[in-house]
Amino acid sequence: NAGVTQTPKFQVLKTGQSMTLQCAQDMNHNSMYWYRQDPGMGLRLIYYSASEGTTDKGEVPNGYNVSRLNKREFSLRLESAAPSQTSVYFCASRGGRERNYGYTFGSGTRLTVV
Amino acid sequence: LAKTTQPISMDSYEGQEVNITCSHNNIATNDYITWYQQFPSQGPRFIIQGYKTKVTNEVASLFIPADRKSSTLSLPRVSLSDTAVYYCLVHLPGGATNKLIFGTGTLLAVQP
Numbered sequence A: 001n002a003g004v005t006q007t008p009k010f011q012v013l014k015t016g017q018s019m020t021l022q023c024a025q026d027m028n029h030n031s032m033y034w035y036r037q038d039p040g041m042g043l044r045l046i047y048y049s050a051s052e053g054t055t056d057k058g059e060v061p062n063g064y065n066v067s068r069l070n071k072r073e074f075s076l077r078l079e080s081a082a083p084s085q086t087s088v089y090f091c092a093s094r095g096g097r098e099r100n101y102g103y104t105f106g107s108g109t110r111l112t113v114v
Numbered sequence B: 001l002a003k004t005t006q007p008i009s010m011d012s013y014e015g016q017e018v019n020i021t022c023s024h025n026n027i028a029t030n031d032y033i034t035w036y037q038q039f040p041s042q043g044p045r046f047i048i049q050g051y052k053t054k055v056t057n058e059v060a061s062l063f064i065p066a067d068r069k070s071s072t073l074s075l076p077r078v079s080l081s082d083t084a085v086y087y088c089l090v091h092l093p094g095g096a097t098n099k100l101i102f103g104t105g106t107l108l109a110v111q112p
Helices: none
Strands: A004-007 A010-013 A019-025 A031-037 A043-049 A064-068 A074-078 A087-094 A103-105 A109-113 B009-013 B018-023 B032-038 B045-050 B053-056 B061-064 B070-075 B084-091 B106-111
Touching: A004 A087, A010 A019, A019 A031, A019 A087, A031 A064, A031 A074, A043 A064, A043 A074, A074 A087, A103 B045, B009 B018, B018 B084, B018 B106, B032 B061, B032 B070, B045 B053, B045 B061, B045 B070, B070 B084
Parallel strands: A010 A109, B009 B106
Antiparallel strands: A004 A019, A019 A074, A031 A043, A031 A087, A064 A074, A087 A103, A087 A109, B018 B070, B032 B045, B032 B084, B053 B061, B061 B070, B084 B106
16 A cells, blocks of 8 residues: 555664664655654654755754655664653655645654653 | 644534634745644544635535635534544645644544
8 A cells, every 4th residue: 555654663762772763655755754743742843855865954853863765765863862752753755746745644653762 | 934723622522513723824825725634643644635715525624715814624524533633734735845834733522
């Protein structure tokens, strides 16, 4: 099925550990996004990539890095995890007239930093 | 960036029509209005999008007045499964260089 695939679905890290969240889309969309969502709050944009080879900061980029590996894949890296980064992370892609350029979201990665 | 304002929460009963209004006073001429639905532990899902007047699909209707400074998502005859958070966004179509900001959304609670 076409869509956005995120891995892993769950992860527990110790403070100071690093990890990379993977995201891939198969809809040939140009733009991809990483959001985080904390309990009872809306989504906050971390980084986005308007097209292959470009990335830009969102609202809350500190503590994160991203890589747009190719048109399909957009990864989010935590170099030194902190408890404040405990959150649910959503990847999204956007593009295509068939849905009026609306977002398609992945199912999320639930990250806990202890 | 166009900022949106929505009620934090709404309550309804099964079978009722629910209208959720979003204000976006700074909407730009070329901005579209899009609504998303989010269930717990899932990513948001596209519901409907419009530019002006009225748009209807199999899920909802979207009403946009002439000045486009607000929009209303209408859900006909809600069921328990419509309990979710609903987000309103305004943005340019096509291009992805603008940063799209989600607000806190409206939590709709449907009771039996």
